[in-house]
Amino acid sequence: MSTQDQHGTRRSHPRRPRSHTARLVAAAGAAALTFSAGLATPLNPAPQRAEAAQGKKTLTVAVAQSVDSLSPFLAVRLVSTSILRLTYEYLTDYDPGDAHPVPGLATAWQPSPDKLTWTYTIRSDAKWSDGQKVTAEDAAWTFNKLMTDEAAATANGSFVTNFRKVTAPSPTKLVVELKKPQATMTALDVPIVPEHIWKDVKDFSKFNNDKSFPVVGDGPFVLSDYKADSYVRLKANKNFWRGAPKFDELVFKYYKDQDAAVAALRKGEVSFVAGAPALTPAQAASLKGQQDIRVNDAPGRRFYALATNPGAQAKNGKKFGDGDPSLLDQRVRHALFMAVDRKTIIDKVFQGHAVEGQGYIPPRFSTYFWKPSANQELTYDPAKAAQLLDQAGYKKNADGKRVGKDGKPLNYRVLCHATDPNDKAVGQYLKEWWAKLGVGMTLDCLDNVTDPWLAGKYDLAFDGWSVNPDPDFVLSIHTCAALPATPKDTGQTDNFICDKTYDELYAKQLAEYDSAKRADIVKQMESRLYDLGYMNVMAYPNAVEAYRTDQIKSIETMPKAAGNIYGQDGYWSWWSAVPADSGSSSGGSSTGVVVGVVAGVVVLAGAGLLFARRRRATADDRE
Amino acid sequence: MQPTAPDAASAAVDKAAVPVPAGPAVRGPRARTTTAYLRYGAGKAGGAAVSLLAVLVTGFFLFRLIPGDPVKTMTGGRPISAEQLAAYRREFGLDLPVWRQFTDYCGKALTGDLGTSYQFRTPVVDKIGEALPNTLLLTGTAFVLYTALGMFLGTRSAWRHGKIGDKLNTGLALTLYSVPSFWLGLLVIIVFGVGLGPVPGLFPTGGMESGGKEGFAYVLDVAHHLVLPVLTLVAVEYGQTLLVTRSALLDEMGSDYLTTARAKGLKDDLVRRRHAVPNALLPTVTLVFVNLGRTVAGVILVETVFSWPGLGGLFYQALSVPDLPLVQGLFLFFASAVIVMNTLADLVYPLLDPRVGR
Numbered sequence: 019m020s021t022q023d024q025h026g027t028r029r030s031h032p033r034r035p036r037s038h039t040a041r042l043v044a045a046a047g048a049a050a051l052t053f054s055a056g057l058a059t060p061l062n063p064a065p066q067r068a069e070a071a072q073g074k075k076t077l078t079v080a081v082a083q084s085v086d087s088l089s090p091f092l093a094v095r096l097v098s099t100s101i102l103r104l105t106y107e108y109l110t111d112y113d114p115g116d117a118h119p120v121p122g123l124a125t126a127w128q129p130s131p132d133k134l135t136w137t138y139t140i141r142s143d144a145k146w147s148d149g150q151k152v153t154a155e156d157a158a159w160t161f162n163k164l165m166t167d168e169a170a171a172t173a174n175g176s177f178v179t180n181f182r183k184v185t186a187p188s189p190t191k192l193v194v195e196l197k198k199p200q201a202t203m204t205a206l207d208v209p210i211v212p213e214h215i216w217k218d219v220k221d222f223s224k225f226n227n228d229k230s231f232p233v234v235g236d237g238p239f240v241l242s243d244y245k246a247d248s249y250v251r252l253k254a255n256k257n258f259w260r261g262a263p264k265f266d267e268l269v270f271k272y273y274k275d276q277d278a279a280v281a282a283l284r285k286g287e288v289s290f291v292a293g294a295p296a297l298t299p300a301q302a303a304s305l306k307g308q309q310d311i312r313v314n315d316a317p318g319r320r321f322y323a324l325a326t327n328p329g330a331q332a333k334n335g336k337k338f339g340d341g342d343p344s345l346l347d348q349r350v351r352h353a354l355f356m357a358v359d360r361k362t363i364i365d366k367v368f369q370g371h372a373v374e375g376q377g378y379i380p381p382r383f384s385t386y387f388w389k390p391s392a393n394q395e396l397t398y399d400p401a402k403a404a405q406l407l408d409q410a411g412y413k414k415n416a417d418g419k420r421v422g423k424d425g426k427p428l429n430y431r432v433l434c435h436a437t438d439p440n441d442k443a444v445g446q447y448l449k450e451w452w453a454k455l456g457v458g459m460t461l462d463c464l465d466n467v468t469d470p471w472l473a474g475k476y477d478l479a480f481d482g483w484s485v486n487p488d489p490d491f492v493l494s495i496h497t498c499a500a501l502p503a504t505p506k507d508t509g510q511t512d513n514f515i516c517d518k519t520y521d522e523l524y525a526k527q528l529a530e531y532d533s534a535k536r537a538d539i540v541k542q543m544e545s546r547l548y549d550l551g552y553m554n555v556m557a558y559p560n561a562v563e564a565y566r567t568d569q570i571k572s573i574e575t576m577p578k579a580a581g582n583i584y585g586q587d588g589y590w591s592w593w594s595a596v597p598a599d600s601g602s603s604s605g606g607s608s609t610g611v612v613v614g615v616v617a618g619v620v621v622l623a624g625a626g627l628l629f630a631r632r633r634r635a636t637a638d639d640r641e
Numbered sequence: 642m643q644p645t646a647p648d649a650a651s652a653a654v655d656k657a658a659v660p661v662p663a664g665p666a667v668r669g670p671r672a673r674t675t676t677a678y679l680r681y682g683a684g685k686a687g688g689a690a691v692s693l694l695a696v697l698v699t700g701f702f703l704f705r706l707i708p709g710d711p712v713k714t715m716t717g718g719r720p721i722s723a724e725q726l727a728a729y730r731r732e733f734g735l736d737l738p739v740w741r742q743f744t745d746y747c748g749k750a751l752t753g754d755l756g757t758s759y760q761f762r763t764p765v766v767d768k769i770g771e772a773l774p775n776t777l778l779l780t781g782t783a784f785v786l787y788t789a790l791g792m793f794l795g796t797r798s799a800w801r802h803g804k805i806g807d808k809l810n811t812g813l814a815l816t817l818y819s820v821p822s823f824w825l826g827l828l829v830i831i832v833f834g835v836g837l838g839p840v841p842g843l844f845p846t847g848g849m850e851s852g853g854k855e856g857f858a859y860v861l862d863v864a865h866h867l868v869l870p871v872l873t874l875v876a877v878e879y880g881q882t883l884l885v886t887r888s889a890l891l892d893e894m895g896s897d898y899l900t901t902a903r904a905k906g907l908k909d910d911l912v913r914r915r916h917a918v919p920n921a922l923l924p925t926v927t928l929v930f931v932n933l934g935r936t937v938a939g940v941i942l943v944e945t946v947f948s949w950p951g952l953g954g955l956f957y958q959a960l961s962v963p964d965l966p967l968v969q970g971l972f973l974f975f976a977s978a979v980i981v982m983n984t985l986a987d988l989v990y991p992l993l994d995p996r997v998g999r
Contacts, residue, residue, distance in 0.1 A: 084958065086760045094719060168728050176720035223732060226762060246761075246771050247950035249852050273847050274945045274954055275823075278830055282846040285835040466708035468717070491720050508713060508726060 075597035076267040077570065078287070079584065080279040082294030084247045084272045088227040090209035091163075091170040096585055099173075101250055101270060104589050105235035106209030109138060109157065109192075114576045114590040116384050117487035118533070119204035123152060123236075124192070129531055133199040138192040144259045146212050147232065147240045154186035159213040161194070169223035174208045199529035201536055205488030207587075212236075238263050238593040248272055263593045276301065280564075283311065289569040292584035295320075296562040299369035310568040315371060316580045317382040318561040322375065322440070324358065325481040325513040326351050326552045330474025331501065338505040339474015339514075342430060344412065344422050351551035352396055353406040354430075354478075357451045359398045360556050367443040371562055375555030378544045379489055382577050385533070386489050388541040390548055403455055420456040429458035433471060433479035436463045441480045444556070472508060481513065481553065487587050490528070493543060496553065497521050515552050561585075571598040674995075682988050689984040696976040697750060700969045701743055711735070711759050711962045733759055733965075750973070756966030758959070765970035768955060775849055776951035780940055782867060783874035788929055790875065791882025792922075798883065799890035799921075800913055810883065818880030826873045826946035833869055844869045847948035870947040874940060878932075885928050889921040923994055927986055934982030 083097040090102045111122040124138040144152040161184040163170045164177070171178070178184075183195040194203070215234050219225045227233060232253065233241035238260065239252035252268040271288060273279035280301050282288045291297065296318070297305070305311050327341030344350050360374045373381065376395075377388035390396070407413075412420040412428060419427035432448065434441035445461040452459050462476075470476055483492050494500060498516040502509030520543060527539040547553055561582035565573065574594040575581040583591040712729045730736040734745065749756060755765035794814070798807040817825075836842030845851070845866050854862045893899070894917060902912050941953030948954075952971065959967035 087762055092762055094715065169732070171725065171728075175725050176722060179722055224757070224762060243852060245850070245852065245950070246768075247954060248848055248850065248948075251852055269852065271848060272948060272950075274948045275827075275847075277827055278847045278946055278948060281827075281830050281835045285842050285846055287846050468710065468713050469708055472713070494720070503723065507723070509723075510721065 074266045075264070076269060076289075077265045077592065077595055077597070078269045078271055078289050079592075080273045080282055080288040080291045081270050081584075082273065082276060082279070082292070085244070085250060088233070088241065088244060088250075089222070089225055090173065090211060090227075091222050092172050092226065094173050097270065100585060101241070101252070102209050103237070104239040104252060104268070104592060105233060105237040105241050106211060107144065107152075107236050108208065108210065109206050110204045112205075112487045112576075112587045114574055114586075114588065115578045117577070117587065118385065123157065123210055127204065129203070133529065133531060134196045136194045136196070136203045138194070140190045140192055141259065142190055144236055145257055146215075146234050146236050147255055147257070148212075148215075148234045150212070150214060151189070152210070152212075152236050153189035154192040155189065156213045157192050157210045158184050158186035159217070160208065160210050163216075163222075164208070167222055169221065172223070177206055177208050199531070201528050201530055202488050202490045205486070205490070207486075210236075238589050239268055258593075260593070264596045265592070268592055280305065283564060283566060284308065286566060286569070290563065290565040290583065292561075292563045296371070296559065297564060299371055299562075302371065302562050302564070305564050310566055311564055312567050314561070314563045314565070314575065314583060316561050316563075316575060316582055317373060317380065317577075318559050318582065319380055319382065319486075319585075320482055320484050320559055321378065321380055321555045322372070322480070322482045322557045322559055323553055323555045324355065325479045326354070326554075327474065327477055327479075328514055328516070328552050330505075330514045331516065332505045332507070333498070333501045333503050333509075336505055339476075341474060342428075342477045344428060345430075345477060347410050348549075348551055349406045349410040350412065353403040353410070353455070354452065354457070355396050355551060355554045356399050356403040356406070357455050358448065358554075358556060359451065361398070362447065363444055363556055367440055367447070368557060368559060371560040372557040373560070375557045377541075378492070378547055378553065378555060379485055379540070380558045382581055383485060383487060383489065384577075385537050386540050386544075388544040390545070394545070394549070396548075396551075396554065400451070400454060407455065407457075414456045418456055419458065427458055428456075429460060430477040431460045431462055433467050433476045434461055434463040435467050435480065436465045438480070440559075444480065472502075474514060479513075483512075489540060493524055493527070493540065496547065497524050513553060515547075515550070517546065517550060520546050520550075568598050571596040678991060681991065685984050685987045689980050692980045693973075693977055696973055696980070697747060700972040700976070701746055704963055704965055704968050704972070705739070707960075707963050709963055711965060714962050715760060746969070755970035755973070758967040759964045760958070760962055761964075761967070765966050768967060769952070769970060769974055772950060772952045772955045775949060776940075776944070776953065778863075779867065779870055779944070779949055779951060780874065783871045783878065783940075784932060786871065787875040787879040788882050788932070791879040792886050792925060794879070795883040795886025795925075796890055796913065796918055796921075799887040799894065802891060802894075811887070814880035814883045817876045818878075818884075820877060821942075822873060822877045822940070823942040823946045825877060826870070826943055829869050829873050830946070833872075847946075849950055870943050870949055873947075874943055882925065882928065882932075886921065886925050889924045890917060893917045893921040923990075926990070926993060930982050930986030930989070931979075934979035 081097045083095050085093070085098045085101065086095045087093045087098060088102070090106055093099055093102060108122045109124040110119045110127070112118070113120045121141070123140055123144060125141045126139040128137050129135070130137070138154070138157075140152070140154040140157065142151070146152055161178055161181065164175055165171075165181060165184070180197050180200050181194060182197050185193050187193060196203075212234050228244050228246075231242050231244070235241065236255075236258075238255055238258045240255050241250070242253045243249075243251035249272060250270045252270075254263045254266050254268075256262045273282065273288075276291075276293055276297070279288065279291045279293075280297070283291045283305070293301065297313070302313050302315065305313050326345050327339070329337060329341050329343075329346060330339035331337045364370065364372050364374055376390060379386045379388065381387045407420055412422060415421045415427070417427075421427055430452075432445060434445050436442075442461075442463055445463070449459045449461060462470075464470070467479070471479060483495075485492050495510055495512040496515040496517075497511075498518075498521050500510035500512075501514065501516060502511065523539055523543045523546065527536050527543065530536040530539060561584075563583055565583070572595070573583055574590045575583055576586040576588060576590050711733065712726060712735065716726065716729065727736070734742055737745070746756065753766070755769075757764050758768055761768060791814075794810050798810045801807050830846050831837060832840055833844050834842050834846040849866050850859065850862050851866075896917075899912060899917055902916050903909075907916075941957060943949070944951045944953040945957070952974075956968070956971045956975075958964070959971060
């Protein structure tokens, strides 16, 4: 602009020192940054840890969920229950090898001959973190609270529905009287809380156990700090009866974005990443070759299945929903499943991070795992599938589409979760395979799958559950008792399955206290479910996690041979973790902070100086 | 900040798309102007109150239209009995007829009780109170920086209009403005958080603090965590302010009164700073207030990428249940922030430009 030239001669004098100063400041800023960069690198080798200066060993876990509540009576999210497992012991725990019940707070347990009374011997060497002894009274108080206070029963009330009376005749004896025999008495996943602390809580529906720290508990770790939506910090309990953990501190840090969590692992800011619910194949692949990082690609505890609508009905006998009647024919169900190439699903959709599905219970639960025999198995056989459909009376018409008795071509609606990329991918394959069979398919990927599912308005759906060491729950959801009372109600049922044989077996296993006999009955149930064809498992997705080997030397998976680390049925992983000996943790991070901030301040000061100089120069020329 | 005496001639030139009544500028006794202003202010405040009430009502019904039952979402995947399900419904007030729920909600809201969150079992006001300072810190800092940067660069660009500096500035601003914030955020984490090649990872990869620090160490810790998210936010937002300032100033620059000022012999810098910029700032001021309202709504994408514990993340968690009291409370809060800021803009504008609000 011409205005610049007007004042050109007058500007030249002040401009030289100004630009000179500017260059000086810029150089100083750049130097500071470089200096800080140079300083930072040798003082901060890959791991950067918060409390390193004191020689404290900290294990930081990146979690993908934030805590909903720290009260064991209210918390339902996996991250919350995992943390509470670390701070409150259960009566019994699960063996890390094969998940059979092992002593927790209870050292021994004995059912009465009539199967209705269980007596637990409570150990005398367990102490609360405030020094008081853990007794049977604490356990009795906890269970009675669940039985009498509606608000307290929010999270774990289902465990006590069959309890008639719970008493503690002595500090080391707990007696539970049942209404009916219940084999799951060694799988009571109820955190036992200290009566002397919790008896002062007025309203269980409002108390979140997050106001005063440390929280009194008796697990391997003690809750020491919590910031909502940010982190939970736990300190090791040196007096833990099973032995103190090797790490001094455990931090669960909430990362909303899993790619950021993986970046944090790379940097060393966290020691462990679990993903949500597992690392994606891409994330796992990018971490596989990394030095000091181990990817744990292990058998998972979930099954991923195809559910078929057996015709929704309520306990009062009323039928509802609009499942396709052709699916009531077992041959049709078998044919559809025989056209599913499970190997392709493992290779292409899960990219190798899954195991081909067989029985209902995943193989890692070795006690209960069942697989079909050679002549029972529904192998991948599209030719046989076509044969079965022909036999069932669904022949192909001129267009190659199979036609039902009403003359209309077969077309099934498959419910898929819009948030699950696996559902979408598998859905595409199913469409192809069934098209070859001559069966049409519409994939309904919805944000809200619950409503059509509960209304019975679907033909097939993608289904999956996480299984516990005691499979009672995932078995119970296919009983007639789980059906809703009326079409308007909600029941426990997963897929409206109601089969007399299955129900009889279920009642038998619930009353069978001999573990070998019970396992046998459960396997018969799985066989029945498999033959019925309403719930066929396609895959068991792996748990894919990663951790830094330069921070964690060793850590126990569950099952011990190969399994997951996060979300275990127990505290084995965090309790057993051994820190790696790295002498380099010497307050490097705090130097990094100071240096980084100083550099920033220098740059800002430089910019401010630049401004000030410019202004002063202008003032010199003021009219 | 009164613009320096634009005389009758310049008043006729319309600037920031404000309908200017034809004729001379400020006139009349002070008292009359003040009363007029108060009347104007009262009108605007009344409008804001009506808007807030509308938001209250809309918020209630809007979220009941979302498919999804909070009880089913919260109890799915767990052993639960029919009695327990009924107990949940009772606790959440979902067993009452909808009109009853509505009157309860409105009554409580007017006394400041926004209900209790279903999933966190904490009063909604407390949850918002927990997250609000974090969001304000992040977006407030970013806001100040990007507004200042945008205005500074915008005025320089407009003044050196057409030159290479202007082109570079505008080009860079537009590019960064169009970049998705979460993508840029992840990139920033990888380069400055983890470290790429020679660049060291000096900054944390997420969160607001490392925990376990007190006093000044805590302040430093938060500041350390604040750098990358603020950097991302400033990068993607400063372009808007820059472009608006630049175009407003460009509009100003052709004015007669500026020619007069230069003819009087004033320095170029002074002409820009004391005459052109203040008048050109009017649309920018509107933008500033609108953005202020927006900041409180939480910049959810940046908060997610950096795991910043703010309102945006809270809203997402609430929406996925749906945690009705929390979601309604947050909606009311966000809408109120925007309404209040817009009303403030309406009230401040006449002070800046006497032609408005008479």
